[in-house]
Amino acid sequence: MFSLHGPRRSYVAALGLVATASIVAAGPCDIYSSGGTPCVAAHSTTRALYSAYNGALYQVKRGSDGKTTDIAPLSAGGVANAAAQDDFCANTTCLITIIYDQSGRGNHLRQAPPGGFKGPESNGYDNLASATGAPVTIGGQKAYGVFMSPGTGYSNNAASGIATGDAAEGMYAVLDGTHYNGACCFDYGNAEVSSRDTGNGHMEAIYFGDCTAWGSGSGSGPWIMADLENGLFSGRGARQNTGDPSISYRFVTAAVKGKTNQWAIRGGNAASGSLSTYYSGARPSGGYNPMSKEGAIILGIGGDNSNGAQGTFYEGVMTSGYPSDATENAVQADIVAAQYAVTSLTSGPALPIGTSISLRATTSCCTTRYLAHNSSNTLVTVDGISSSSSSTLKQQATWVVRAGLGNSGCVSFEAWDAPGRYIRHYNFALVLAATDGSKQFREDATFCPQAGLGGGDGGGGPGSVVSIRSWNFPTRYLRHYDNVGYVASNGGVHTFDAAGSFNDDVSWVVGAGFA
Ligand SMILES: *[C@@H]1O[C@H](CO)[C@@H](O)[C@H](O)[C@H]1NC(C)=O
Numbered sequence: 001m002f003s004l005h006g007p008r009r010s011y012v013a014a015l016g017l018v019a020t021a022s023i024v025a026a027g028p029c030d031i032y033s034s035g036g037t038p039c040v041a042a043h044s045t046t047r048a049l050y051s052a053y054n055g056a057l058y059q060v061k062r063g064s065d066g067k068t069t070d071i072a073p074l075s076a077g078g079v080a081n082a083a084a085q086d087d088f089c090a091n092t093t094c095l096i097t098i099i100y101d102q103s104g105r106g107n108h109l110r111q112a113p114p115g116g117f118k119g120p121e122s123n124g125y126d127n128l129a130s131a132t133g134a135p136v137t138i139g140g141q142k143a144y145g146v147f148m149s150p151g152t153g154y155s156n157n158a159a160s161g162i163a164t165g166d167a168a169e170g171m172y173a174v175l176d177g178t179h180y181n182g183a184c185c186f187d188y189g190n191a192e193v194s195s196r197d198t199g200n201g202h203m204e205a206i207y208f209g210d211c212t213a214w215g216s217g218s219g220s221g222p223w224i225m226a227d228l229e230n231g232l233f234s235g236r237g238a239r240q241n242t243g244d245p246s247i248s249y250r251f252v253t254a255a256v257k258g259k260t261n262q263w264a265i266r267g268g269n270a271a272s273g274s275l276s277t278y279y280s281g282a283r284p285s286g287g288y289n290p291m292s293k294e295g296a297i298i299l300g301i302g303g304d305n306s307n308g309a310q311g312t313f314y315e316g317v318m319t320s321g322y323p324s325d326a327t328e329n330a331v332q333a334d335i336v337a338a339q340y341a342v343t344s345l346t347s348g349p350a351l352p353i354g355t356s357i358s359l360r361a362t363t364s365c366c367t368t369r370y371l372a373h374n375s376s377n378t379l380v381t382v383d384g385i386s387s388s389s390s391s392t393l394k395q396q397a398t399w400v401v402r403a404g405l406g407n408s409g410c411v412s413f414e415a416w417d418a419p420g421r422y423i424r425h426y427n428f429a430l431v432l433a434a435t436d437g438s439k440q441f442r443e444d445a446t447f448c449p450q451a452g453l454g455g456g457d458g459g460g461g462p463g464s465v466v467s468i469r470s471w472n473f474p475t476r477y478l479r480h481y482d483n484v485g486y487v488a489s490n491g492g493v494h495t496f497d498a499a500g501s502f503n504d505d506v507s508w509v510v511g512a513g514f515a
Pocket residue numbers: 374375376377378380483484
């Protein structure tokens with residue numbers, strides 16, 4: 001049983017391994033093991049990170065009945081069984097409840113608890129991520145990443161085997177290089193066990209985003225940096241390291257490693273090519289040498305549960321020991337060979353760009369009501385619009401489909417009667433607002449249509465019903481509640497998130513525009 005393929009042969013050679021009959025295609029953690037720096041945590045919702053791993057990758061919970069299921073690879077060492085998730089989550093919403101540790105140490109990631117900062121849940125926990133916000137393909141097979149909106153976070157404050165004190169460790173993560181912001185802090189790695197800021201050097205985590213409150217790299221970002229607590233570092237102490245480039249890859253490999261008075265940042269395109277070293281050298285001064293690492297694990301938040309950041313995580317590991325560049329290069333070759341690629345963010349009825357549409361509610365209370373804006377720019381549902389309605393009303397209920405302002409794989413809705421004004425969410429209420437040129441506006445005005453969660457066929461024939469997901473808050477859907485428009489999550493903390501009639505309230509019949 002000897003099956004080394006091209007790219008795998010080269011990194012095995014790079015590591016100086018002697019191929020034996022027992023070697024099968026290696027995964028990232030097999031490579032780290034061969035390099036003498038084994039994984040002590042291995043997380044991915046997209047694929048197995050050991051060639052022999054066939055256990056659970058992650059757990060999802062569905063909104064319809066609160067049941068959970070585990071998603072495993074299609075085969076040992078393979079890609080996640082996304083079809084199993086799609087079946088389990090059909091016609092309802094699903095959240096990622098657990099990201100399992102594949103290392104055997106039980107270092108699973110769960111909903112992060114309140115710390116220095118509280119999460120948005122009523123108990124102060126962070127939100128869980130949608131299970132469907134980040135679809136990709138890996139080697140042509142569909143899989144889902146972890147799309148994390150502000151307020152979303154995972155952690156493990158009782159992890160085992162993660163570096164503490166000044167002990168050596170390494171880590172990498174594969175992320176979406178186009179999904180980021182400047183808030184603190186989209187991190188993956190080593191953090192405080194108390195979810196509180198206990199001082200400089202108490203963290204060592206990968207950071208990705210364009211925060212400039214501490215360090216930065218060249219250009220306007222986003223950058224791979226290291227969150228070492230009370231500082232995002234691009235290099236040694238100096239605020240700016242121009243050797244740390246702005247990242248524009250759709251899929252990015254980000255790596256950070258540290259040992260006594262030495263650390264490094266490395267990065268590259270997760271879909272092709274090799275890693276580059278953006279910093280390698282001494283520790284910053286001021287409490288970072290020696291380090292005081294605590295050995296908890298965070299994802300999507302800072303060590304004190306700062307949860308304003310956004311980003312997408314596909315896979316990542318933490319190691320015991322300081323991995324060699326050659327080992328990391330071999331891991332990068334494995335990631336490239338896995339072939340991450342984009343796939344459609346939408347499903348359901350076609351909403352062709354440039355067409356004028358209307359959206360009719362499907363909830364039994366309201367099947368004659370249409371989504372419209374009123375003269376104070378609030379989104380409401382209006383009853384009984386027809387060809388004999390006033391032209392003002394017909395125009396207010398007509399939407400022009402545009403390419404998504406924040407992501408062209410989804411759409412934006414421009415008011416027919418107010419060019420340049422789009423539906424956006426603001427504090428989770430829908431409003432009609434003029435573009436202000438900001439990234440925040442573009443993202444808040446981007447929606448991803450999918451097959452209707454409810455509403456039967458809405459009387460418009462099969463396939464005419466659409467549910468419209470917020471791109472940047474994919475747990476949230478365009479909903480009418482007391483005839484006012486929101487982006488609502490199924491059973492979330494706001495009144496308008498109520499689980500009752502959720503599926504129907506977020507399901508709309510697509511019709512021709514009235515205007
Ligand atoms: C628009 O709708 C909102 C929500 O129902 C309402 O409070 C407001 O008064 C309406 N404005 C106009 C001008 O109708």
